[in-house]
Amino acid sequence: MDEDAMFLRNCWYVAAWNYELIDGAMLSRRILGDKILFYRGESGKVVALDDRCCHRGAPLSMGRCEGDDVRCMYHGLLFAPSGKCIQIPGQDKIPPSLVVRSFPVHEKYGLIWVWTGDPAAADPDLIVDLPYMVEPQWKGIPAYLHYDANYLLIIDNLSDFAHLAFVHTNTLGGSEEYAFKTKPVAVERLEDGFRVERWNMNAPPPPYHRKVIPNKNDNVDRRNVGHMRIPGIFSLETTFAPAGSGAEKGNLEGARQYRNCQFMTPETERTTHFFHVYLNDFEDGDHNISRSLHDSLIEGFMEDKHIIEAQQKLLDADPEFELKAIGADAPLSHFRWTLDKMINAEQAAMAKAPSASGPAPAGPRKTGREAVL
Incomplete structure (x- = not known):
């Protein structure tokens, strides 16, 4: 293609x-x-x-x-x-x-x-507005990975937090229970992507968070708010608050917060540049916290990378394989549908008025997954 x-x-x-x-x-x-x-x-x-x-x-x-x-x-x-x-x-x-x-x-x-x-x-x-990437209270270590997979497969992976429970049971997720006991409390379909909010109440802290906190065995209320924007910019706001402290009502006393910024840039149809940084607002002068979180995130991303690259190989081996959708795919299906629409409009405009920026494009295309509404 x-x-x-x-x-x-x-x-x-x-x-x-x-x-x-x-x-x-x-x-x-x-x-x-x-x-x-x-x-x-x-x-x-x-x-x-x-x-x-x-x-x-x-x-x-x-x-x-x-x-x-x-x-x-x-x-x-x-x-x-x-x-x-x-x-x-x-x-x-x-x-x-x-x-x-x-x-x-x-x-x-x-x-x-x-x-x-x-x-x-x-x-x-x-350019997307991500002010905390330059605000001094947020600390983190920027990094880069290369994927032998299409960038949309990485976006799919980030679009459903349920995979945390199975791919990252012992790293970022904490347990398989996360997938069974939590559901999105808000899913917003946006013109440039989607926003999903998910809570996990009164649960043990996942391993990566436990490594950097003093009260390692106290249960927490965990909030994840993921925002995926076209063409492939993901930001995740994570809050860990003492269980029962009322974080869901806005009380953030004693809470620790993270900002996860990830950028998927296609290299080719089958390879992707992946830029990321995991920021925290509580390390002050203890830079070992950033180093620990960086190492934990790399460990987790390598778990993703292993399965996504294997997925790409199987899809390449059978291009006619049809992906089936489940209810949790609503955000990613909306993202792909919105991206398809934008690409088709851009291609149609370029076909009418070819410019020096490139050859006249091919016609409408599909990313391969219908929207689940």
Whole structure:
């Protein structure tokens, strides 16, 4: 399938953490099938260019940063951040066709965001609002994983908290009881995704939380509020309060809170970049809490990764296999239906007016799961 027909182009995707561009790094990363070079110029500005010299096709990521420009180290052509060639060694006249594609890029929340669609539509104000990622009371360690699976399978996984009980029984979930005794108290279908709220009352704290609290054996009331936004941005607000303290009524005295931020960016149709950070508001100066939570989350994510990559292999082996829906799939089905609608509208608009940002796309497509309403 044409990858242009699978992805929503006119939106911001996370391409990297800003720490990946320190010390003059020339980061080459495939985003939605496009191989893109990211680097930070001398001015501090982040640049995103097609990682391919338009002369002989050599990778610009093997080149050299000069100020805010980049020089291809095959024949020495120099390119400005706009992608325009501004110097050819030994040649005064520069043909106007010597241009590599430049991508809109924006730095926010310690993340590098890239836009692979119509550059004129790349408004930084469209980036999701996650203020706690930069508020000083929230601490955490940013990280990256690579999945050999389609990004929508990861989104499916995050769309139903019931999997915590079975995939993460001894890590993030705590017990299988979580799936049987808790149900969503609110499911909101939104224009850009969904919001789900779930409570688990008077239960033992899960292992990852128990590791970082002094009263390890006291039961807690646990609240999870998950928010999934298109194209693949997940935030989870988690609160652990002393059991029976009235947290469900707004009393947060003695509560400890977390903010889980995850960003799924398609690399290709079958591979995904996964950026994440798990923030807490109670560690103060004890950075071992962030380290413990980071290690626990990696352990949990590897449990997800193992099953999702196995799922991808089975789906690849039998493309005609039809996924069946259950009641708990309502949020993910809404997400896929909404994403399908947005991609189809974008593809139809591009087909009527093809632009320089890419070839005319294929027709409407489906992500493979009907909505459960």
